[in-house]
Amino acid sequence: MVDLSVQLGPLRLDHPVINASGTMEIFELAETFGPHVLERPPVAAYVSKTVTLKPRAGNPPPRILETAGGMINAIGLSGPGLDVFVKEDLPRLLGLPCPLIISIGGFSTGEYEVIAGRLQEALEQLVGEGWIERAGLELNISCPNVHSGCASIGSDTHETGELVKTIRKRWPGLLVVKLTPNVADIAAVGRAAVSAGADAIAAVNTYKGLVVDRVSLRPYLGNITGGLSGPAIKPLALRSVYELFDAVEAPIIGMGGIATVEDVLEFMSCGALVVAVGSAGFRDPGLAGVLAHQLAVALDTRGLTRAGLLGLAHRPV
Template sequence: MKPVLTVKIGSLVLPNPVGVASGCFGYGQEYAELIDLDSLGALYTKAVTLQPRAGNPPPRLVETPQGLINSIGLANPGLTAFISDKLPALARLRCPVIVNVAGSTQDEYAAVVEGIEEALATRPAAPRGGVDGFEINVSCPNVDHGGMSFGTDPSTVEHLTASLRKRTSLPLIVKLSPNVTDIAEIARAAEAGGADALSCINTLVGMSIDTERCSPYLPRGTGGLSGPAIRPIGVACVWKVAKAVSIPVIGLGGIRCGRDAIEYLLAGASAVQVGTALFADPRIPDLVLSSIVEWMEAKSVASVGDIRMMLRI
C-alpha cells in the first residue's frame, strides 16, 4: 500500500510534506523552467513587505564550510507589485502557496495580510486565489527594524499573531528564530496568539571575516547562517518545539537529502522545507520526497504523520 503523504496545516492540506523555503525560491516563476512546481508540497514565497525594499548593499552572500551566510535584507518588490506581478502566476499553480510576510512594525505585517486578503476577495474568478496561507517572518536577522527583534520576545509574538489572526482565516504559520534562549517559550506564545503551525528554523546569526582585508565579507558584519551546518540545531529546535505545542511544526535548516528530512520528521516535524540546497540543485525537493517514500515503504510506515511517533529516546 502507498504511504499517505498528505499533511494538514490548519484548514490546508499539503499534498506532500516537502516544501521550498522562503527566500530560496523567489516567487516560483524563477524555477518554473527547471522543475514541476506543482509537485511541491508547498511553495513559501520570498518575504513580502508593505513597501518595496532594495535590500542590503552587496555583497550579500558568503560561503562558509557547510553553510552560507546571507544578508539579503528582505529585498522584495513590495505588496502592490506582489499583487499585480506575482500573484497571477501563483494563482495558476496547483501546489499550495504560502506567502512569507515581513515588516518593520506590527502595523506593516497587518497591512500586508489585509492587502493580500483584499486582493483575493476582489480577484476575477481565477481557478484559485493564489495564496493558501501566510508564514509570518519574525526571525530575519538581517534588518535593523522588526525581523528577529519581534521573534525574540514572547509577548510581541503573541500580540502580533493575535492581531494577524483577526485579519485572516487562512492558515497562519509563525516562523521562529533559533537566536533565542528558549525557543519553546516563543513557540507557545505563537500558539497562544492563534497560529495554526510553526516553521522552525530561520537562520542563525553568523559572521565571516576576510583575513587579507581584515574586514567582514558582508558589509553589515553579520548575516544569517543557513545550510548543512545548522541542521543539528534545527532538528533540536523542532524536537523542543514539538514537545511544547500541539500545533504542527514545519522543520527546516540544512536539508539536502531524504535522510536529513526524516531526521526532522522523527524529531516531531509534520512537514519540511528545503532552502539553501536549492541553490546547488533545484531538483532536491523531489529527490527528498522520493527518498522519504522509499524509507516509509521499507519500514512499513502508513502515513507521514506516524513518523514522529517512531522516535525512540
C-alpha cells in the same frame, strides 16, 4: 506506495516537502529549466520570499558567501514590495497547481496588518471564497538581517503574542509563524505564537553569524553579520524542532540544513509534520520532489507509517 499527503490547516499538500522562504524563485527556475517547473512544481506548496510593505533595496553587497557546510547571507529582505507582489506575482502564483504560502515581513504590527489585509482582499478577488484552501500566510518574525520589526519581534514572547493576536483577528486562513533560533528559549516563543492563534510553526530561520575576509581581516559581508544556513546548522535546527514538538500542539514545518532523505526522516522524527528545503535547493532546484519520492521509499523499506515517524525521537526505544 505510501500516501504522503498532508493537511496543513486548510491547505492540502500532496506530500510533506516544501521550499524555505527566499530560497526558490519559481518563475526564474521555469525560465531556466522550462515550463514543466510551473506545471509540476517539485514542492507540495510554494512559499514566497518574504514580502514587505514598501520596496526594499536590501543590504549593501557583498550579501552572500559559501561557508563550511553551508552559506551565510545578509540579503536584508530586498524586493519590490507589496504593490508589485499583488499585481504581478500573486495572480501567477495562484496559477500553480499547489497551495501558496505567502511570507510577509513588517517593521511594526501595523505594517503586518496592512499587508495581511491587502492580501486577503486580493485573494478574495482573484480566487473567491475558496481562497482559504489555496493560500496561507507565514509571518516572518525572524529575519536576522534587518535591524528592527520582523527581526526583533520574534525574540520576544510578548511582542510575538501581540502580533499574532492582531493578525489572527483579521486573517481567517492558515497562519504560520516562522521563528528565529537566535533566542534563549525558542519553545517559549513558539508557545506564545500558538496560544495567540498561530495554526503552525515554521522553524528555523538562519543563525546570526559573521565571516571575516581573509585578506583584509575585516567582516566580509556588507551588513557585517548575516544568517548561517545549510547542513552546518542541522543539529541546532533539530534541537529547536524537538523542543517545539514538546511545547506546542500545532504542526511544525521543520527546516535547517535539509539535503537528503535521512535529514527528512530526522526532522520528522523530532516532530516536523512538513519539512522545507532551503540552501540545498540552490544546488538542486528539483530536490524537494526527489526527497518526497525517497521518503515514500524510505517509509516503505523501514515499515514505518507517517504517524509512526512523527515524533518518534520523543518515544522510548
